[in-house]
Amino acid sequence: MEKLPRKLRQKLSARLVNDALRSLSSVEGLVDFSSNDYLGFARNQDLSKEISNFLTIKPQKSGATGSRLLSGNHSLYVELENFLKKHHKSESALVFNSGYDANVGFFSSVPQRGDIVLYDELVHASIRDGIQMGHAKSYKFAHNNIGDLRRHIERSRNVEGESEIYVVTESVFSMDGDSPDLQALANFCSDNGCHLIVDEAHATGIFGEGRDLTCQLGLEEQVFARIITFGKALGCHGAAVLGSEALKNYLVNFARSLMYTTALPPHTIANLLVSYQYLKDVGSEKCQQLQQNIDYFKQQVEELGIAAIYIKSDSAIQCAIISGNSKVKSISAQLQLEGFDVRPILSPTVKEGKERLRFCLHAFNTQEEISRVLNTLKNEFQ
Incomplete structure (x- = not known):
């Protein structure tokens, strides 16, 4: 070798x-x-039994058998995404194989050439990787600092003119554990015509009565997209992008990390459906x-x-x-x-x-x- x-x-x-x-x-x-x-x-034996019961009542294939655009979009996906959009108070939900896949798929395809992505300097590596794979210009702003973000926007608009501006943050930062003033940030983005994206990975299931921090603060209409993940409080695997129905349709057509990978197997989706019900109960x-x-x-x-x-x-x-x-x-x-x-x-x-x-x-x-x-x-x- x-x-x-x-x-x-x-x-x-x-x-x-x-x-x-x-x-x-x-x-x-x-x-x-x-x-x-x-x-x-993830360690709860009662939950494991409920998942087994679910699969007994609704037997499934062992594997997804293909990508979601081919044979992998089994009926449980529809059930889960319909649940997610209602539970998280969103117009649509699109499930990805992981939080990494969701961020790479979103940020590599949504911001276009000539657009600008302004991201908090401490955002997750998956967000940075997705941005680097895309064609938009990107700049980091000081952690949780709206004043620095404002300076970047003013500078960018003076140079770029009519570019779309995407602002990216996390509701709970994975390495520091702190949070932005999400209400102030949402208001700022609304006032300045920016598209706000919030990675809710470490808030999913914890805030907002088992939802996320955006829901807890009632900011659903001010956030362009949320990324929720299931490998933390839900104890499972996978992620979803929450946003408009038009955004979902766009991602289905252009997010390569969704289009060109085998879908999650039915038992994983069953796990999520049962875990969310358990979350509602306890x-x-x-x-x-x-x-x-x-x-x-x-x-x-x-x-x-x-x-x-x-x-x-x-x-x-x-x-x-x-x-x-x-x-x-x-x-x-x-x-x-x-x-x-x-x-x-x-x-x-x-x-x-x-x-x-x-x-x-x-x-x-x-x-x-x-x-x-x-x-x-x-x-x-x-």
Whole structure:
């Protein structure tokens, strides 16, 4: 077998020198402070039984058998998309295989040559990748800074004239856990004729009575498109773009990540239908448990005197800044030895000097677990 080309070896070597080389790992038997399973749906045995019952009542093929434009658009897709558009208060919903596919498909096809995409500097890599695949010009604006966004719009309009302007943000940012002032941002975009796109990945199922932050704030009519995902609070897989019926029709015709890939299998769509029903039944209780854990975590951080290292966040994502790949990896390894699955986030995923421990909180975490992991972390700094 041919050896890895020299340039690729050099890139791997650079990662190794910077202690940033990644590898696949499987950690089992530890207290979960790492996964995106915020409400515990992925581990819920009652939910698993309900999915099995659903498939018994409505038997399905094992595979999708093709792309959605060919043989893969089975009847459960129609059922799910009809549910999603009603539940999330949207004119339409279009399901993709993942949040990554949804963002790549949307941003590579919707903004056109001559248009401008202005994106928050901390948006997810899938958004950036989609933008790079498209033909529009793009510029980042300072994190959650409407003033900087305004300057970019004024500068762009002075140069570009009649270009369409798309503004992109997240309702909960995946690496900092904070949120924009979405009401102010929506009003700003409406006043300035911009199309607002909100990635709701870490808010789906958590806010707005099991919907998203846009719904909670009543901004559905001011948002051009929302991307919701099912691999976090729903404990499943896949994503959807919410927007107008015209937008859905456009994406079906031009979003290559939808057109040229095998569709999700029927059992995945069945899982989503059952999970959403379960969310409607017990979601408020689970979200309340999650919020209590978030409040308790933040209280303990203050009482232990370690608030200075934490990024301010009201979400399930709580991050402790520990500069340096080697240092944050070392502390993460010690926490794992003590029985806690807490993962390090390394540069270049985040800026150098902003490496961090990322704590993901869940409805099923106990206060005793939260206290122990934070006390263990504090001891690492003494």
